[in-house]
Amino acid sequence: MTMNWTALAPILMLIASNVFMTFAWYGQLKVEHRAMWLIVLISWGIAFFEYCLAVPANRIGRIAYAPSELKAMQEVITLAVFAVFSIFWLKEPFTTNHGVGFALIALGAFFVFKGPFH
Template identity: 80%
Template sequence: MPSLWIFVSPVLLLVVSNVFMTFAWYGHLKVEHRPIWLIVLISWGIAFFEYCLAVPANRIGRLAYEPAELKAMQEVITLAVFAVFSVAYLGERLTLNHGVGFLLIAAGAWFVFKGPFAG
């Protein structure tokens, strides 16, 4: 029986890695006065830390989850992190359309975890 840590650590690592990636991809939207080449280099540097967490998350996660489950989990985590980032950092407003869209993606992840349909 695998340790609980095998199931939990990939989730925690993916959450933190997504925080880094969200800042790498979208954090520069509040820094419009810098040249794009500098923004790309800074974003690339931030993304390095994302990879340092995402790769182990998937390596450890493979012990407990199927690759499709890891990907579905990562997408839901990405949306959750982005939603918080968008409101807290960018000052954006989430709308009902965003909520419905995110729920549909989460429903897709649920189907991935549900496993094959009996047929």
């Protein structure tokens, strides 16, 4: 089965937007020596690029996905990006508890995509 661009573009754009947003929200945790006002301005500037990707991703994504599917997809992507970020940027361990918790959230997304129960 091939995926068309309208279905694939939102996924790729949401991944990219989440990389920006994760750095905007959590990247500053390694920069403790800067003034808070500067960190807020830098984070806001980074978040601008997240919005430049997320808003069109949802607009394009609405053609191929229901809003609830887009939101579920966003949450799973957010957790996946954060897990990688946390391990490689923040040098935090990824524990079994994290894996189980994230898997349960992904299971919730699965049910959103599965459709109504009959």
